[in-house]
Amino acid sequence: MLQKKVEIIVYGAEQLCPSCVNLPSSKETYGWLEAAVSRKFPNQPFDITxxxxxxxxxxxxxxxxxxxxxxxxxxxxxxxxxxxxxxEGNPRLKTIFAELESQGYRAE
Known part of the structure; x- marks a missing residue:
C-alpha cells in the first residue's frame, strides 16, 4: 500500500555541466523521467519538480x-x-524505480 505521495526533484540548469556534454539536458531529463515514472507506476500519484x-x-x-x-x-x-x-549527471531509471518501490510504489 502506498504510504504517501513522493516528490521527485530534478536539480539542474539550462547549461549542461562540463562533464555532461553528450547527455540530455536537465529539462529533457525532467521530461523523460516524468513520463517513465508515469508509465511504470500508473495511477500512483507523485510530484515531480x-x-x-x-x-x-x-x-x-x-x-x-x-x-x-x-x-x-x-x-x-x-x-x-x-x-x-x-x-547524478546521468540518472539511471533502475535506481530511481528501486527507490520508489522501497517507498511503496508498485510497478504495473
Missing part, C-alpha cells in the same frame, strides 16, 4: 540544495527522492 540551480525557488530546502549542487560541483541533473540523491 524541476529546480533551476541558478534560479532556485524561495523554499529554503530547495534553495539550500541548489547551492550545494553548485558548491560541490555535483554533476547535474541531480535527482532527489525525499532527501536521498538517486541520480
Amino acid at each position: 524541476y529546480v533551476d540551480i541558478y534560479n532556485p525557488p524561495a523554499e529554503e530546502t530547495k534553495r539550500d540544495f541548489a547551492e550545494r549542487v553548485i558548491e560541490e560541483d555535483m554533476f547535474y541533473p541531480v535527482v532527489l527522492i525525499g532527501d536521498k540523491v538517486v541520480g
Whole structure:
C-alpha cells in the first residue's frame, strides 16, 4: 500500500555541466523521467519538480540544495527522492524505480 505521495526533484540548469556534454539536458531529463515514472507506476500519484540551480525557488530546502549542487560541483541533473540523491549527471531509471518501490510504489 502506498504510504504517501513522493516528490521527485530534478536539480539542474539550462547549461549542461562540463562533464555532461553528450547527455540530455536537465529539462529533457525532467521530461523523460516524468513520463517513465508515469508509465511504470500508473495511477500512483507523485510530484515531480524541476529546480533551476541558478534560479532556485524561495523554499529554503530547495534553495539550500541548489547551492550545494553548485558548491560541490555535483554533476547535474541531480535527482532527489525525499532527501536521498538517486541520480547524478546521468540518472539511471533502475535506481530511481528501486527507490520508489522501497517507498511503496508498485510497478504495473
